[in-house]
Amino acid sequence: MDKKYVLFDFDGVIVNTEESNAQYFEQALACYGIYLTEEDRNNLIGTSDRSILVRLLSRASNQVTLEEFTNKRRQIGNTYENSYIEPMPGLVSLIKDFRRKGIKTGIVTSTSTRLIIIALNRMNMMSLFDVIICGDMCTKSKPDPQGYLKAMNILDAKPEECIVIEDSSVGIRAAKSAGAFVVAYCGSGIKQDISEADISVDSFLECNERIKSMIP
Template identity: 80%
Template sequence: MKEMDKKYILFDFDGVIANTEESNAKYLRQALACFDITLTDEERSKLIGKNDPSLIAGLLSKSLKKVTLEEFTNKRRQIGNTYENSCMEPMPGLVSFIKEYRCKGIKTGIVTSTSTRLIIIALNRMNMMSLFDVIICGDMCTKSKPDPQGYLKAMNLLGARPEECIVFEDSPVGIQAAKSAGAFVAAYCGSGIKQDISKADISVDSFLECHEKIKSLIL
């Protein structure tokens, strides 16, 4: 095997598997508005790719009356969420992309900061559960991205060495997590949200067009 040959492809979920970021922001804004809190674009950008309760606590501190994290979480459950209540579709070309490489013996996985329950619901709604050998979600880890823990867990379960993995990520924290885990990182830019992808190894605009950029890396 050549040093650069890859045998595993790992994906972030939000903004990579499905274009959920705009819908997630909509539901978050609705919940915050119940407590007279406005979400700015800058605040929203800081949340992308992260699962950090301290960031939500900071938003709640903007309310004129004290709002606990439990109260806010209950309100969010009442309002709904992208994964259960919105239209869910995989990114264009993604399913055929995954199937093509799985037919070549490549194993695939998901590493996301979103909770297991919501990811499983979303994958089932999109009929994609059978396309992944491993799924690591935010509540399976003690440390969230940009920490590499999630990617290292996925690699361990797959029996993969870091240098054998390609990771598709869309956010700076996700890219940093994958790079810290030792993987080759392709920044996916198809979600329509501009982010800092400078630390990625390559960038791709679409799963319909990225074969040429990665085919030389695949075993």
């Protein structure tokens, strides 16, 4: 079946935010004497699961509430508002090419609506998407497929008509569970388990070459 919709993750796919996000996050944790292991960092990629954060905060010598930590993070800043950001090379032209062909595009991310809207406005990309589903619009985080299913419902799209471009194992699993064809994007430079994806690409130029036969 021809693909009529392309849905993108945000962090690590639209913008290379992963390292910057980690630095801000770890800076906030360090204020409470909490330091991440490599396993911790891997578990955090692509998800906003609050239970993971609760477990991390339990390591503090003095009790830290989620509200206290959230306030500390606001004080320190974030990638979306405070760092230089730009779309991945070749992404904007790829999206514009999709849209010229009548393909509808969207974002499904675990990041909050406020930060995603700020980032998209800073990059002048708001007009490039037909639907945007953020973490605070869902009751379940990736790897649950809820976000992708919600986007498909808004677009009136069948799962088999959708291509999803993801970079993390939890995001890939969410998209596969939703029934989409999944492209693992490896251009952010962070190595992750992409074994569940249908294909993998290292750039958006390669992505265009690999999926152009699926686009009517």
